[in-house]
Amino acid sequence: MSTTPYWQETLAPVVPGPPLDGDVTCDVCIVGGGGTGLWTAHALKEAEPSMDVRILEAGTVGLGASVHGGGFVTLAGAKVLRRLLWYYGTTKAAGVYKAVAKSMLEIGRFCRKNGIDAEYERTGILQVVTDTKQLARLQLQVDRARKLGMDGSMTVYDAEEARERIGSPTVLGGMTAFGAVVNPHKLVQGLAGVVRAQGAVIHEQTPALDVRKIDGKFQVSTPHGVVTAREVVLATNAWQHTFSEMTDRVMPVWNHLLVSEPLTGEQLARVPWPGREPVSNMRSFFFTTRLTQDNRVIWTGGRWHYRPGRDMAPENARNPEAYRELRTAFDAFFPAWHDVRMSHANGACIGWSHSFIPQFGRTSSGLLYGHGYTGAGLAASHAGGRILRDLILHRASEYTELAYVTVNQPKFMPGKFGDRGADFFVWRQRTGDRIPLLLPHRAALSSRSFFNRHRRGPAERAGS
Ligand SMILES: Cc1cc2nc3c(=O)[nH]c(=O)nc-3n(C[C@H](O)[C@H](O)[C@H](O)COP(=O)(O)OP(=O)(O)OC[C@H]3O[C@@H](n4cnc5c(N)ncnc54)[C@H](O)[C@@H]3O)c2cc1C
Structure with missing residues (x-):
């Protein structure tokens, strides 16, 4: 049996672009080139075309969890609905469901508008x-x-x-x-093409090694250069825990x-x-x-x-x-x-x-994050891109009101206790x-x- 994700064989091999080489400055630096990072860049460039947006991707864009999925574009699962009702009540739970349902439709519209044959079917x-x-x-x-x-x-x-x-x-x-x-590989690769055409720069083979805040700006270190940015978004999904402020938020x-x-x-x-x-x-x-x-x-x-x-x-x-x-x-x-x-x-x-509910927001140092789809991120990451756009642009919207944007999320225990809990x-x-x-x-x-x-x-x- 092949261990290559099946979807990868449905397109010509994707050749990763060159790594970042040298120091650069930009408005927004997004770490992670999967659905979350790409939808965020797309929404930002639509809202503010002149904004300098850069994505740092450790490997090849779209080859994280996004290419491994089954391609089911769904609302959150039954467990998430139960918890949304339990934590936030009916109105907030309905708000999340409506936003994700809208995203499910918008993904189809996006493919049609941009001529992306991602095998999307309702x-x-x-x-x-x-x-x-x-x-x-x-x-x-x-x-x-x-x-x-x-x-x-x-x-x-x-x-x-x-x-x-x-x-x-x-x-x-x-x-x-x-x-x-949907074919998630065709969707994400098509999305990456649109984001590049919008003028965002994607640096592949460029892992973010460390993020620091110096004089009110963030500096993201990579093996061959430093990115200085006003805003940094951590969109590394299951890898989020590798950043110190995220350790207890994603397992x-x-x-x-x-x-x-x-x-x-x-x-x-x-x-x-x-x-x-x-x-x-x-x-x-x-x-x-x-x-x-x-x-x-x-x-x-x-x-x-x-x-x-x-x-x-x-x-x-x-x-x-x-x-x-x-x-x-x-x-x-x-x-x-x-x-x-x-x-x-x-x-x-x-x-x-921990709550099974996706989470978006800012850490105490001001880093933005979006993660925690717990296995159902195709549609939710589209809505997540809108949330992150509005948080970056400091505008209150139907997206920033969603129950996904919370501050007191339950967290995992650190170290051995976290292991045992999982x-x-x-x-x-x-x-x-x-x-x-x-x-x-x-x-x-x-x-x-x-x-x-x-x-x-x-x-x-x-x-x-
Ligand atoms: C087996 C399986 C089946 C699934 N099936 C479905 C499904 O049918 N439907 C559904 O909705 N969801 C499904 N999912 C979940 C879905 O794939 C994810 O929720 C979604 O891909 C999350 O997108 P993302 O952009 O947040 O993460 P990812 O696609 O994982 O992207 C994160 C990116 O960050 C990069 N990265 C990590 N660390 C760094 C760093 N330090 N510096 C730079 N880049 C970094 C990674 O290389 C990766 O490309 C499935 C997941 C799995 C594992």
């Missing part, structure tokens, strides 16, 4: 349940979405209807929600994915999947699956792998245990595809924020997924009446 996403505990979660999710007024694009399906949409014998029901798919955890060989027509016909929409289940460590344009199946998610000491060495991407677990889950969900061969297996780190969390989630529902819950006890009540779409409900 498919919706089908969330399925495969055990009684998830039935209870489905009910809670439906109730919460209604509370936020976000149920407009939501339709609930009982087991039979859900299996017509995705032919897995394990499915007990499901719901569709707002969502899209890197490994997540892996499998990509199959292209399915034959006969293989495809074995599993009904008429809408080809991406599918996820509702376990704590949920999986997600989708088809690519060349009819490969992507299977990703499952448990996180924490490496002591926050080890992000690239060789951790090769993880036979993770691949075995993913394959077992794939075979259980798609028994009809037991003979499908996987051609690609790899992994990367997601940036886990281990414990992974254990707790895995155990929770294995233990069946213990408390009586109305959806799980009487799934028939739940589906009868909810499965009609919003239009039908309004008409009844």
Whole structure:
């Protein structure tokens, strides 16, 4: 199996540009050339075309987590919604959902406007349940979405209807929600091209080694030069913890994915999947699956792998245990595809924020940051670019009012305690997924009446 991310093979090889060589001064220096850094540069140059914006990228632009993803353009997961409601209340939670939903649409518009064929499709996403505990979660999710007024694009399906949409014998029901798919590599490379055309400079092979504030300006040291800037944005996602002011805010955890060989027509016909929409289940460590344009199946998610000491060495991407677990889950969900061969297996780190809620803001020294998508950053990083733009321009806006911009975020414990906490969390989630529902819950006890009540779409409900 190849360990190169599959998406990378869908474009001609990307050759990194030359590193920064010498000292430079600019208005804004963005550290990290993934979705967050690029969307920030794009939004800034749109608002202030004359602004001198530079991006420092340790490797090649877009080849961090962005190229490793499954390409699911989604709203935040169920856990995030629960926490948003819990920490911030209904209005703020709805504000985040609306902003990210808007970003999901704007990504499509951006591709069309700039002629980027990023395989963007507004498919919706089908969330399925495969055990009684998830039935209870489905009910809670439906109730919460209604509370936020976000149920407009939501339709609930009982087991039979859900299996017509995705032919897995394990499915007990499901719901569709707002969502899209994209080829994340083509999107990020297209975005990088637009950002360069707007006049922002991207220095690849240029790791930021240290950031200091001297006489009211920031100095970012790199191996071959120093960048002096009025504003510095840390947009390094799972690597954020490598900067001293960020140590306790982001925890890197490994997540892996499998990509199959292209399915034959006969293989495809074995599993009904008429809408080809991406599918996820509702376990704590949920999986997600989708088809690519060349009819490969992507299977990703499952448990996180924490490496002591926050080890992000690239060789951790090769993880036979993770691949075995993913394959077992794939075979259980798609028994009809037991003979499908996987051609690609790899992994990367997601940036886990303690609250699971993405975080944007300023540190006490004045550094700006954006991170903590906890595995769902494609759409949220677009909204994040707008937030960072408005924070840089010191303008109050609908973006700076979002619950993502907070000051008192819960943090991870440092050192050994942080390691143990992360281990414990992974254990707790895995155990929770294995233990069946213990408390009586109305959806799980009487799934028939739940589906009868909810499965009609919003239009039908309004008409009844
Ligand atoms: C296996 C997997 C599957 C995923 N699937 C999805 C999905 O389907 N949908 C979704 O929405 N999200 C998904 N994600 C998450 C998504 O990929 C991230 O949330 C998103 O890429 C974050 O973008 P970013 O720009 O913040 O980070 P990144 O894309 O990781 O970019 C950060 C960049 O910073 C650079 N950098 C780091 N340190 C330095 C330094 N010191 N100096 C200079 N540069 C530095 C890195 O090289 C990197 O290019 C997935 C993640 C993984 C790991």
